[in-house]
Structures are given as structure tokens and as C-alpha cells.
Amino acid sequence: MPDARVPVSTVVYDALRADILSGRVRPGDGIPSERTLSERFEVNRHAVREAVKRLQQAGLVQVSHGGATRVLDWRRTGGLELLVDLPPEDVGVARAAYELRACIAADVAARAAARATDEDRASLAARAAAFAAAREHCVATDGPVSPGPALLDAYRELWDVLVDATGNIAYRLAYNSLLHGEDAVTAVAVIYLRDELLDAETTDALVAAVLDSDADAARAAAATLTAHTLTALSPTEAPSR
Structure with a gap:
């Protein structure tokens, strides 16, 4: 379960960010669906959406409406x-x-x-x-x-x-x-x-x-x-x- 002292969206964001920066997921890979992430982290979908939004703002993923959310090459898109x-x-x-x-x-x-x-x-x-x-x-x-x-x-x-x-x-x-x-x-x-x-x-x-x-x-x-x-x-x- 997520630490109650940390916003649940931050728990999701931190985990996905670590996966991207470490190379465990690579540029072009899709991240799991909202449902899958909700189940994985035992959080609601709103928290997942907030986490993905933060990843997008950080230049780590590209969100395609109606399609997959894909990992970007953070060395070229990050700040x-x-x-x-x-x-x-x-x-x-x-x-x-x-x-x-x-x-x-x-x-x-x-x-x-x-x-x-x-x-x-x-x-x-x-x-x-x-x-x-x-x-x-x-x-x-x-x-x-x-x-x-x-x-x-x-x-x-x-x-x-x-x-x-x-x-x-x-x-x-x-x-x-x-x-x-x-x-x-x-x-x-x-x-x-x-x-x-x-x-x-x-x-x-x-x-x-x-x-x-x-x-x-x-x-x-x-x-x-x-x-x-x-x-x-x-x-x-x-x-x-």
C-alpha cells in the first residue's frame, strides 16, 4: 500500500519516473493502462492520471488522446x-x-x-x-x-x-x-x-x-x-x- 503521508499520485509518479530514468522502460515503450496502474499501486484512476500528467510536464512521456502513452527520450525532451x-x-x-x-x-x-x-x-x-x-x-x-x-x-x-x-x-x-x-x-x-x-x-x-x-x-x-x-x-x- 502507498505511504499515507505521501500523495498517492506522487507514489505512482516516483515509481514510473524511476523506471524511465533508469532505462527499465525505454523510449517508445508504452506505459501500462490506467486500470493496470491503478491495480498495481492500489490507487484510484485519478491518482494515476495526475501522475501521468506530471510525467508529461517533465518531458518524460507523450500522451496521445485515445492511444497509448509512450516514453520519450528524456535526454532530448527533459529539463x-x-x-x-x-x-x-x-x-x-x-x-x-x-x-x-x-x-x-x-x-x-x-x-x-x-x-x-x-x-x-x-x-x-x-x-x-x-x-x-x-x-x-x-x-x-x-x-x-x-x-x-x-x-x-x-x-x-x-x-x-x-x-x-x-x-x-x-x-x-x-x-x-x-x-x-x-x-x-x-x-x-x-x-x-x-x-x-x-x-x-x-x-x-x-x-x-x-x-x-x-x-x-x-x-x-x-x-x-x-x-x-x-x-x-x-x-x-x-x-x-
Whole structure:
């Protein structure tokens, strides 16, 4: 029986989504009928219809009125929101996510430098000071090899200001999707991000560039920071869990 604390349509959606993303059902395959799914999950047909509607909105299936509902190739029809549904512990998935993050980070830094308001700059200075304090505490207590989730949180808060300073909703939504994926593997993320989190000199350079409205310097600093993590996720150098 479905968990009473979870909407029954979500139970159906999650199961079908997992089948599609894992490849257990392939592009072009039809999904079972409403009746079959109702019986399989012991739910009413309304819940099944809601689940299928969500699959359609996610670009996972195509619904043909009067015909079968068929699975699509989600790599060609899905959106960034599917990133959080892929196995984040997979190094290949993590590397893909952080490569996208590196591209976004460079643009975010440059646009924040060009567009930040006085209020944004004040917030950035405050978040940078809080991050520096968290980093010093982490190094003093945990050692530089293993920064903890508290340092990651402080770093995220710094980037939150930068993203908001761009005034670009697309960057914000993409950044949110990347964070949701990272949330699933925080313990591994802090390993991948270790050198980035502990690079005080480049973080300070990034903040100074934004405060000085130097877009080129901000872009360069962001690229240097994120390059640490891409190196950690290279096929030959990815850290073990």
C-alpha cells in the first residue's frame, strides 16, 4: 500500500519516473493502462492520471488522446529539473552538474560585478566575512582535509548573494536545481569542493572584484575557484567516498 503521508499520485509518479530514468522502460515503450496502474499501486484512476500528467510536464512521456502513452527520450525532451532525479552519487552525473555550475558561476560573477546594487555589495561583504570566519573555524577544528557542511552552507550563502545580484531569474532557477542535487550528497560534495572551499585567496579576489565592479576579474576568479572542483571530479582524480 502507498505511504499515507505521501500523495498517492506522487507514489505512482516516483515509481514510473524511476523506471524511465533508469532505462527499465525505454523510449517508445508504452506505459501500462490506467486500470493496470491503478491495480498495481492500489490507487484510484485519478491518482494515476495526475501522475501521468506530471510525467508529461517533465518531458518524460507523450500522451496521445485515445492511444497509448509512450516514453520519450528524456535526454532530448527533459529539463534541468531532472538532474535531481539522476543518481548524484554517480561521479559522471556529479561531473556533468559541476561543469554546468562552472559555466554559470563565471557568468554570475561577471554579471554580479556589473549589476550589483549598493545593497547587494553590502550583503556580499557580510556573507564573505561570515564565510571567512567559518573557514577559519573549520581549519582550526576539522583540519583542511575535511571541511564540513557548515562551511559549505556559508559558501552557498555567499553565492546566493552573487546570483541574486545578477537579477537573472534563469540563473537563479538553474542554481536552485544544482543545489537540490547537491543536497542529496552533502557528505560527498564537501569532498569534491574541498579545494574550492579552502581557497581563501581566490574567494577574496572574487568578492573584491564584484565590490569593485570589475567583471573580467570576477569572471576569472570564479573560473579559478570552480576549476578546483572540476579537477577533483576528473575521471582519474575523483575522490573516493
